[in-house]
Amino acid sequence: MIAEPGLSQGPKKGSILVAFTRKLAPEKFRDPRLTAKGEPRAEAPFHGFQTLWFNTGTLCNITCVACYIDSSPRNDQLVYLTQEDCTPFLDELETTIEIGFTGGEPFMNPHIIALIDLALRSGHRALVLTNAMRPLMRPRVQAGVRDLVDRYGERLTLRVSLDHWSATLHDQERGAGSFEKTAIGLDWLSTNGIRLALAGRLRWGETEAEARGAYEGLCASRGWPIVCSDPSSLVLFPEMDSQKDVPEISTACWDVLGKSPADLMCASSRMVAKRKGAMRPEVLACTLLPYDKAFSLGHTLVDSTAAPVPLNHPHCATFCVLGGASCS
Numbered sequence: 001m002i003a004e005p006g007l008s009q010g011p012k013k014g015s016i017l018v019a020f021t022r023k024l025a026p027e028k029f030r031d032p033r034l035t036a037k038g039e040p041r042a043e044a045p046f047h048g049f050q051t052l053w054f055n056t057g058t059l060c061n062i063t064c065v066a067c068y069i070d071s072s073p074r075n076d077q078l079v080y081l082t083q084e085d086c087t088p089f090l091d092e093l094e095t096t097i098e099i100g101f102t103g104g105e106p107f108m109n110p111h112i113i114a115l116i117d118l119a120l121r122s123g124h125r126a127l128v129l130t131n132a133m134r135p136l137m138r139p140r141v142q143a144g145v146r147d148l149v150d151r152y153g154e155r156l157t158l159r160v161s162l163d164h165w166s167a168t169l170h171d172q173e174r175g176a177g178s179f180e181k182t183a184i185g186l187d188w189l190s191t192n193g194i195r196l197a198l199a200g201r202l203r204w205g206e207t208e209a210e211a212r213g214a215y216e217g218l219c220a221s222r223g224w225p226i227v228c229s230d231p232s233s234l235v236l237f238p239e240m241d242s243q244k245d246v247p248e249i250s251t252a253c254w255d256v257l258g259k260s261p262a263d264l265m266c267a268s269s270r271m272v273a274k275r276k277g278a279m280r281p282e283v284l285a286c287t288l289l290p291y292d293k294a295f296s297l298g299h300t301l302v303d304s305t306a307a308p309v310p311l312n313h314p315h316c317a318t319f320c321v322l323g324g325a326s327c328s
């Protein structure tokens with residue numbers, strides 16, 4: 001259930017990653033060491049784990065207009081992870097951190113309750129991204145979630161994607177009636193005392209302050225315990241134009257932009273996923289590039305963190321570094 005980041009791509013036609021790459025100047029993002037201008041490419045050394053993500057599988061119960069991982073009821077490019085798949089990675093962690101579960105829709109995975117239990121039993125916190133629709137609302141899954149909350153309390157957070165505070169605009173992205181289904185899921189989650197967060201998107205011309213205010217009103221009217229002024233309780237993803245040509249990021253950009261590579265997701269997290277037909281899961285640099293083999297970093301956490309990640313993909317510039325700025 002990955003809603004982030006917001007991609008503006010028009011009608012869905014195959015992979016957005018293909019659509020994105022097609023627009024780029026061909027000489028860019030070729031050499032992991034050098035940009036097309038011959039400058040040293042920026043890279044992100046690993047600084048220690050804040051979050052380890054598990055992609056529980058790309059299948060989803062719905063097909064959103066702008067899902068960056070292209071999930072749908074038919075996309076099984078990343079298959080369901082099992083306890084056997086996840087255990088070795090949890091065993092590698094030396095401190096307790098946040099374990100994130102994303103998809104697809106994680107509650108489609110038949111092992112999801114056991115996977116969350118495994119992470120929490122190991123002493124970690126768990127964050128599950130979900131659309132809170134039918135896969136979560138099946139009685140067997142609800143009983144599993146309730147049991148986890150009874151045993152682990154606030155160490156488990158469900159972050160529910162609600163693209164917009166209005167049903168009309170949310171349903172534009174996710175299909176007619178989906179807002180109400182997610183709202184019923186949120187009602188159930190809050191009634192059962194499950195720690196909640198929301199993920200929304202800023203793609204309809206509102207300011208962040210306006211959006212937070214409107215979400216606040218919605219949460220108050222439904223009784224959802226979300227602090228909408230808190231960016232970790234209501235995460236709002238800015239809209240990015242995936243069709244735009246983007247500059248490459250050289251090492252000189254850090255000073256120009258006043259940013260640090262330590263702030264990037266790939267400096268403090270990794271994502272474990274299993275490709276269809278693969279014998280074992282692999283470790284990917286981040287949640288944003290699940291299909292690009294260049295960002296596949298081996299089969300263990302220690303291997304995956306040994307070398308810096310070169311920022312050799314348009315997403316690195318668009319989503320992680322520039323965010324609308326320019327380093328030229």
Ligand code: SF4
Nearest residue numbers: 001002060064067071
């Ligand atoms: S609900 Fe499913 S299709 Fe929609 S953004 Fe999340 S993973 Fe993608």
Ligand code: SF4
Nearest residue numbers: 265266286315316320
């Ligand atoms: S998109 Fe690039 S810069 Fe961003 S987290 Fe992934 S690898 Fe790092």
